[in-house]
Amino acid sequence: MAEPRDPQAVADHVGRAMLAGDAASSGLGMQVEAMGPGTARMSMRVQPHMLNGFRICHGGYITLLADSTFAFACNSYNQLTVAAGITVDFLAPAQPDDVLTAEAREISRAGSTGLYDVQVRNQAGTLIATLRGRSHRLKDRTTVPE
Amino acid sequence: MAEPRDPQAVADHVGRAMLAGDAASSGLGMQVEAMGPGTARMSMRVQPHMLNGFRICHGGYITLLADSTFAFACNSYNQLTVAAGITVDFLAPAQPDDVLTAEAREISRAGSTGLYDVQVRNQAGTLIATLRGRSHRLKDRTTVPE
Amino acid sequence: MAEPRDPQAVADHVGRAMLAGDAASSGLGMQVEAMGPGTARMSMRVQPHMLNGFRICHGGYITLLADSTFAFACNSYNQLTVAAGITVDFLAPAQPDDVLTAEAREISRAGSTGLYDVQVRNQAGTLIATLRGRSHRLKDRTTVPE
Amino acid sequence: MAEPRDPQAVADHVGRAMLAGDAASSGLGMQVEAMGPGTARMSMRVQPHMLNGFRICHGGYITLLADSTFAFACNSYNQLTVAAGITVDFLAPAQPDDVLTAEAREISRAGSTGLYDVQVRNQAGTLIATLRGRSHRLKDRTTVPE
Numbered sequence: 157m158a159e160p161r162d163p164q165a166v167a168d169h170v171g172r173a174m175l176a177g178d179a180a181s182s183g184l185g186m187q188v189e190a191m192g193p194g195t196a197r198m199s200m201r202v203q204p205h206m207l208n209g210f211r212i213c214h215g216g217y218i219t220l221l222a223d224s225t226f227a228f229a230c231n232s233y234n235q236l237t238v239a240a241g242i243t244v245d246f247l248a249p250a251q252p253d254d255v256l257t258a259e260a261r262e263i264s265r266a267g268s269t270g271l272y273d274v275q276v277r278n279q280a281g282t283l284i285a286t287l288r289g290r291s292h293r294l295k296d297r298t299t300v301p302e
Numbered sequence: 303m304a305e306p307r308d309p310q311a312v313a314d315h316v317g318r319a320m321l322a323g324d325a326a327s328s329g330l331g332m333q334v335e336a337m338g339p340g341t342a343r344m345s346m347r348v349q350p351h352m353l354n355g356f357r358i359c360h361g362g363y364i365t366l367l368a369d370s371t372f373a374f375a376c377n378s379y380n381q382l383t384v385a386a387g388i389t390v391d392f393l394a395p396a397q398p399d400d401v402l403t404a405e406a407r408e409i410s411r412a413g414s415t416g417l418y419d420v421q422v423r424n425q426a427g428t429l430i431a432t433l434r435g436r437s438h439r440l441k442d443r444t445t446v447p448e
Numbered sequence: 449m450a451e452p453r454d455p456q457a458v459a460d461h462v463g464r465a466m467l468a469g470d471a472a473s474s475g476l477g478m479q480v481e482a483m484g485p486g487t488a489r490m491s492m493r494v495q496p497h498m499l500n501g502f503r504i505c506h507g508g509y510i511t512l513l514a515d516s517t518f519a520f521a522c523n524s525y526n527q528l529t530v531a532a533g534i535t536v537d538f539l540a541p542a543q544p545d546d547v548l549t550a551e552a553r554e555i556s557r558a559g560s561t562g563l564y565d566v567q568v569r570n571q572a573g574t575l576i577a578t579l580r581g582r583s584h585r586l587k588d589r590t591t592v593p594e
Numbered sequence: 595m596a597e598p599r600d601p602q603a604v605a606d607h608v609g610r611a612m613l614a615g616d617a618a619s620s621g622l623g624m625q626v627e628a629m630g631p632g633t634a635r636m637s638m639r640v641q642p643h644m645l646n647g648f649r650i651c652h653g654g655y656i657t658l659l660a661d662s663t664f665a666f667a668c669n670s671y672n673q674l675t676v677a678a679g680i681t682v683d684f685l686a687p688a689q690p691d692d693v694l695t696a697e698a699r700e701i702s703r704a705g706s707t708g709l710y711d712v713q714v715r716n717q718a719g720t721l722i723a724t725l726r727g728r729s730h731r732l733k734d735r736t737t738v739p740e
Contacts, residue, residue, distance in 0.1 A: 180360035183351045208373070209323035209446075215385050216369040217326060220362030227354070227361075239361050240707070241391040241728060243535045243681065245563050245582060246384075247556050263567075264539050264575050269678070271537055271578065273565075275555075283556050286563065288580050290537060290679060290728075300355075386561070387582060389535060389681045391709055391728060393702050410685045410721050415532070415584075417683050417724065419711075421701075429702050432709065434726050436533060436582075436683060438561075472652035475643045497621045500665070501738075506618035507665075507677050508658030515654040519646070531653050533683040538676075592647075 167191040167232040173300035174228055181224045184217070188228065194262030194272075196228035202254045213250035215285075221258050222274045222287035229260035230270050230289070236297035237270065243288045254278045258287075268293040313337040313378040319446035320374055327370045330363070334374065340408030340418075342374035348400045359396035361431075368404050368420045368433035375406035376416050376435070382443035383416065389434045400424045404433075414439040459483040459524040465592035466520055473516045476509070480520065486554030486564075488520035494546045505542035507577075514550050514566045514579035521552035522562050522581070528589035529562065535580045546570045552581075560585040605629040605670040611738035612666055619662045622655070626666065632700030632710075634666035640692045651688035653723075660696050660712045660725035667698035668708050668727070674735040675708065681726045692716045696725075706731040 171191035175182055181198075184206075189197040198221065206217040223242060230237045250256055256276050263271040274287040317337035321328055327344075330352075335343040344367065352363040369388060376383040396402055402422050409417040420433040463483035467474055473490075476498075481489040490513065498509040515534060522529045542548055548568050555563040566579040609629035613620055619636075622644075627635040636659065644655040661680060668675045688694055694714050702709040712725040 174355050177355035178360070179351055179353050180363060181354070205325055205329045207325050208327070209320050210384075214324070214326035214366065214370070215373075215388075216362065216366030219365045219369065219388075220360065223362040223365065224360070238356075239392055241389070241679070242361075242365075243387070243389045243580060245387040245556075245580075247558060247561075247563065263578060264537075266539060269539075271539065286555060286580075288535060288537075288578075387533070389726060391702075391726075393704060393707075393709065409724060410683075412685060415685075417685065432701060432726075434681060434683075434724075466647050469647035470652070471643055471645050472655060473646070497617055499617050500619070501612050501615035502676075506616070506658065506662070507680075508654065508661040509618060511657045511661065511680075512652065512654030515657065516652070519653075531684055533681070534653075534657075535679070535681045537679040 163193040166234050167193055170232055170234050170300055171196065171228055174231060184220065186221060186224060191228065191232055193232055194229060196225050196232060196260045197257065198225040198228065199255055199257045202250050202252055202256065204252065207252060215246050218250055218256065218276055218285050219244050221256055222276050222285060225258035225260040226272050226274050226287060226289040229262065229272055230291040231299040234298050234300060234302065235293050236299045237291045237293040240290045240292045244285055246285050248282055248284050250278060250284050256284060309339040312380050313339055316378055316380050316446055317342065317374055320377060330366065332367060332370060335403065337374065337378055339378055340375060342371050342378060342406045343403060344371040344374065345401055345403045348396050348398055348402065350398065353398060361392050364396055364402065364422055364431050365390050367402055368422050368431060371404035371406045372418050372420050372433060372435040375408065375418055376437040377445040380444050380446060380448065381439050382445045383437045383439040386436045386438045391432050394428055394430050396424060396430050402430060455485040458526050459485055462524055462526050462592055463488065463520055466523060476512065478513060478516060481549065483520065483524055485524055486521060488517050488524060488552045489549060490517040490520065491547055491549045494542050494544055494548065496544065499544060507538050510542055510548065510568055510577050511536050513548055514568050514577060517550035517552040518564050518566050518579060518581040521554065521564055522583040523591040526590050526592060527585055528591045529583045529585040532582045532584045537578050540574055540576050542570060542576050548576060601631040604672050605631055608670055608672050608738055609634065609666055612669060622658065624659065624662060627695065629666065629670055631670055632667060634663050634670060634698045635695065636663040636666065637693055637695045640688050640690055640694065642690065645690060653684050656688055656694065656714055656723050657682050659694055660714050660723060663696035663698040664710050664712050664725060664727040667700065667710055668729040669737040672736050672738060673731055674737045675729045675731040678728045678730045683724050686720055686722050688716060688722050694722060
């Protein structure tokens with residue numbers, strides 16, 4: 157059976173296969189809302205074990221959602237790509253039971269380097285955090301089996 | 303009973319009280335190895351639920367440890383301080399069962415703004431990631447009860 | 449004479465007055481192409497004294513253009529605002545005589561903190577660099593005289 | 595005549611040759627105070643043309659000094675290396691005629707990627723800004739002729 161080569165189909169396939177294999181993301185209840193070439197949208201509910209001492213979501217868990225969404229977006233071409241670095245700005249707190257949605261888009265992709273922006277919003281549309289990620293593509297390796 | 307005013311004693315007190323109240327950090331098995339004025343050292347074992355699809359520790363969990371250590375360090379004076387932004391560089395993968403230790407130190411503190419560096423190393427001393435964090439101190443509030 | 453209160457007029461006024469007073473930006477031949485509430489677009493030609501040893505524009509001069517554009521955008525409301533930190537990613541080299549255009553837009557503004565994105569492109573539209581800037585607004589001070 | 599292979603001698607040679615060929619850095623009056631394997635220390639006086647509308651040094655010129663020092667440090671092995679990205683935090687203003695000294699040191703170097711920290715201080719030792727830089731080494735090319 158031939159593998160889909162359509163970029164959208166490849167991205168959809170990567171999204172499903174990455175989530176299935178990614179214990180960290182699936183273990184936190186993350187869901188893949190949408191995939192595309194260079195893009196991903198993922199969501200996660202803020203659970204009690206994610207709260208810090210101020211009874212708001214630990215910034216690390218917000219980062220985890222943003223970082224996963226970045227990883228899914230930069231792997232959407234099914235070329236194995238890793239995160240080299242991220243810059244995260246925290247703009248508003250996330251409360252218990254908030255449903256956070258992270259949307260990643262590609263700013264640049266040249267050679268083995270990619271640059272991505274991720275915005276994390278709550279269910280009211282409030283911007284909670286932004287992530288800028290730099291990715292590094294490895295040579296001649298797929299992210300998931302075709 | 304009088305509160306300890308010695309900066310080291312304050313930092314030790316903050317470390318214990320923050321960890322006790324921080325479901326996110328304690329729930330991941332983080333331990334506070336040392337506290338001081340402007341510094342913190344914390345450790346965490348890489349557990350199966352932290353692995354991504356490449357069978358290495360999800361960068362978000364490495365960030366979580368580094369971000370917690372940053373938070374503990376910038377709150378070590380028991381003045382309520384929040385993370386404004388972080389920059390993380392991922393340098394080497396963390397493997398299952400690795401014990402990661404994050405060490406935070408203060409670069410600058412002026413007005414309400416602080417700047418901190420965190421280095422995350424594995425049990426062999428390999429540098430896994432670095433975090434640079436910018437903090438914002440709120441006015442006239444303690445982090446934990448004196 | 450009454451001061452214009454229209455946000456666009458305020459931004460235009462700030463752009464003119466800031467450039468006139470800013471020896472660093474005007475000395476490099478920067479021009480303000482457009483101003484708006486939370487936005488700015490500025491341009492600069494790559495001159496011989498901006499070249500590094502590789503005969504391309506020194507990254508610092510690209511940053512200077514991006515940083516000025518960020519400063520103009522975050523001061524566009526005529527409330528004195530300073531840069532707290534920037535993250536710059538260099539994506540492609542800028543050549544001698546290239547005309548670089550930087551476009552800044554506001555991502556977030558809450559309390560005294562703002563977050564801005566700047567993209568620097570050459571005359572062919574190639575993305576040369578991106579800057580993410582965090583700003584801090586001072587209380588009750590204008591940037592330029594009304 | 596054989597080329598010096600001693601790492602310190604190589605770094606010294608690179609420092610001299612880079613500065614001689616770098617119109618941007620030398621044109622601002624930058625001086626190389628010290629070079630070493632993975633390190634550099636450079637200084638620059640704040641001149642009138644570097645001032646912004648607040649009559650302090652434009653952050654872009656502070657960044658220029660820090661970025662040059664980063665470039666010199668990551669090229670100190672005479673292996674051609676370019677800046678991929680920088681994060682700069684501005685901590686205190688630099689005044690007219692201040693002499694700024696930037697000191698760069700290597701945090702990590704693995705494969706083609708390096709990570710460097712730069713601290714910029716004035717003549718009183720006040721920390722003015724910090725830069726964290728990520729570098730990318732090109733294959734099989736020297737920075738300056740041996």
